[in-house]
Amino acid sequence: MIPRGCSSALRNIAPTLGRPVRVPLRSFSTTQPASSDLDTAAFGEQHIAKGIGRLTKHVFDEGKGTFITTDKGVKLLDLTAGIGVVNLGHCHPKVSAAAAAQCSKITHAQVNIGFSSAQIALIKELIPILPHPSLDTIFFWNSGAEAVEAAVKLARAATKKPNIIVMQGSYHGRTNATASMTRSKTIYGEGHGPLMSGVFATAFPYYSQFGGASPDTPTDELVEQALLQLKLTLQQQTSPSDTAAIILEPVLGEGGYVPAPPEFLHDLRKICDENNILLIADEVQCGMGRTGHMWFMEESGVRPDILVFAKGIANGFPLSGIASSKELMDRQKPGSMGGTYAGNAVACAAATATIQAFREEQILDNVAARSKQIFSFLNDLKSSNTKAGNLIEDIRGKGLMVGVQLSNPELERDSSAQSQPQLAPKIVQECVKRNMLLLSTSVFDVLRFIPPLTISEEELSQACSIFKESLEAVAKDL
Numbered sequence: 204m205i206p207r208g209c210s211s212a213l214r215n216i217a218p219t220l221g222r223p224v225r226v227p228l229r230s231f232s233t234t235q236p237a238s239s240d241l242d243t244a245a246f247g248e249q250h251i252a253k254g255i256g257r258l259t260k261h262v263f264d265e266g267k268g269t270f271i272t273t274d275k276g277v278k279l280l281d282l283t284a285g286i287g288v289v290n291l292g293h294c295h296p297k298v299s300a301a302a303a304a305q306c307s308k309i310t311h312a313q314v315n316i317g318f319s320s321a322q323i324a325l326i327k328e329l330i331p332i333l334p335h336p337s338l339d340t341i342f343f344w345n346s347g348a349e350a351v352e353a354a355v356k357l358a359r360a361a362t363k364k365p366n367i368i369v370m371q372g373s374y375h376g377r378t379n380a381t382a383s384m385t386r387s388k389t390i391y392g393e394g395h396g397p398l399m400s401g402v403f404a405t406a407f408p409y410y411s412q413f414g415g416a417s418p419d420t421p422t423d424e425l426v427e428q429a430l431l432q433l434k435l436t437l438q439q440q441t442s443p444s445d446t447a448a449i450i451l452e453p454v455l456g457e458g459g460y461v462p463a464p465p466e467f468l469h470d471l472r473k474i475c476d477e478n479n480i481l482l483i484a485d486e487v488q489c490g491m492g493r494t495g496h497m498w499f500m501e502e503s504g505v506r507p508d509i510l511v512f513a514k515g516i517a518n519g520f521p522l523s524g525i526a527s528s529k530e531l532m533d534r535q536k537p538g539s540m541g542g543t544y545a546g547n548a549v550a551c552a553a554a555t556a557t558i559q560a561f562r563e564e565q566i567l568d569n570v571a572a573r574s575k576q577i578f579s580f581l582n583d584l585k586s587s588n589t590k591a592g593n594l595i596e597d598i599r600g601k602g603l604m605v606g607v608q609l610s611n612p613e614l615e616r617d618s619s620a621q622s623q624p625q626l627a628p629k630i631v632q633e634c635v636k637r638n639m640l641l642l643s644t645s646v647f648d649v650l651r652f653i654p655p656l657t658i659s660e661e662e663l664s665q666a667c668s669i670f671k672e673s674l675e676a677v678a679k680d681l
């Protein structure tokens with residue numbers, strides 16, 4: 204008998220229960236994939252999950268250095284580096300060769316079964332470049348979000364406390380736990396709850412997060428406000444005795460490309476030490492040379508208890524991980540960490556080659572030179588007193604992690620995020636029309652420049668010209 208309230212769909216199949224049901228088999232052909240009459244992008248739209256947002260409909264076929272070529276032969280100047288991943292440019296020859304060689308040696312050296320020589324070789328290269336000597340023990344994962352989750356697991360296991368404090372505007376990933384820690388946009392968690400509990404958010408020293416503050420607000424005032432909010436969070440929302448860790452992106456990424464002032468990092472360290480709270484630096488986007496140092500935390504000299512890395516570490520191969528002290532890491536029970544692909548051998552070989560190439564090719568020198576070039580171009584444009592230049596409200600960042608916040612001065616200024624129609628998405632599309640890939644970021648009107656760190660002076664000048672033309676095209680239509 205069908206229970207009352209059962210859906211009509213269930214009622215329809217109910218009579219077949221207990222009897223064999225003939226399911227028609229789809230015809231299968233080795234030469235005719237589904238929807239083969241569609242062009243490649245249309246096929247992708249048809250068969251790839253809609254939940255993936257996409258900037259363009261280009262089909263990327265080849266990548267070399269700062270350029271991507273599409274299946275239709277269009278050559279695109281890539282100022283996104285695959286969202287801060289191919290820091291050495293697409294298909295860096297040394298990285299690709301190391302991965303190819305590893306493919307013929309061993310591809311899957313499973314870490315819960317034995318040690319992996321590719322992983323050990325990487326650890327030997329990685330530990331010396333980490334931002335603090337206390338970070339001497341590593342756990343590898345595949346993606347940034349997984350590594351953030353590993354950091355949370357370690358913090359909880361090591362302190363035996365449940366709660367995590369995150370920064371307003373933070374982005375830590377899209378898995379269930381990291382979506383709950385992400386506060387840059389609601390879209391990542393919206394409609395997917397319940398998310399992980401025990402997460403509390405506090406303010407980051409960024410003027411757009413404080414009503415009425417302008418880009419000229421002195422840094423010490425922003426830091427003071429952010430620290431006040433943190434102290435209130437610890438008094439009103441999660442007591443220090445329940446708080447395992449404070450996690451931050453030392454350069455707020457998806458929240459607006461805002462570097463944390465060194466004094467803020469020092470104060471966070473002090474608050475953590477006074478309250479037996481761990482400090483986690485998520486350098487997934489701002490690490491691996493992006494800001495001109497191998498890690499942004501180096502600049503302030505502040506020691507993170509746990510460093511999270513991913514993206515640029517293997518220049519396009521899926522690898523991530525956390526680094527911490529042996530004393531902390533050893534508080535986790537054997538078997539509590541690991542996973543089928545944790546620290547894949549091919550990705551590890553690519554990462555070892557990536558670190559070696561950084562050294563051999565003096566990549567950080569290029570970051571310093573190109574950073575000077577782009578900041579000088581943007582500052583000149585902003586002060587040019589042209590309609591386009593006047594749309595630039597703030598230029599910020601470090602190295603080749605550069606944010607440009609926009610605002611139309613002809614409209615009344617209001618600090619709330621959606622008060623003006625955004626210019627950044629329009630500029631991005633103008634750049635795409637001119638065969639350049641550029642991203643916006645955050646709920647505020649911000650563009651981000653994250654080219655490969657190997658970008659040449661000539662390629663960057665070309666990018667600057669395309670950006671200027673695109674900004675002018677948008678300004679003209681206002």
Ligand SMILES: Cc1ncc(COP(=O)(O)O)c(C=O)c1O
Nearest residue numbers: 346347348374375376456487488
């Ligand atoms: C700071 C930061 N943390 C974590 C992540 C998540 O990394 P993944 O996309 O590899 O899971 C990202 C991705 O953009 C990130 O920028």
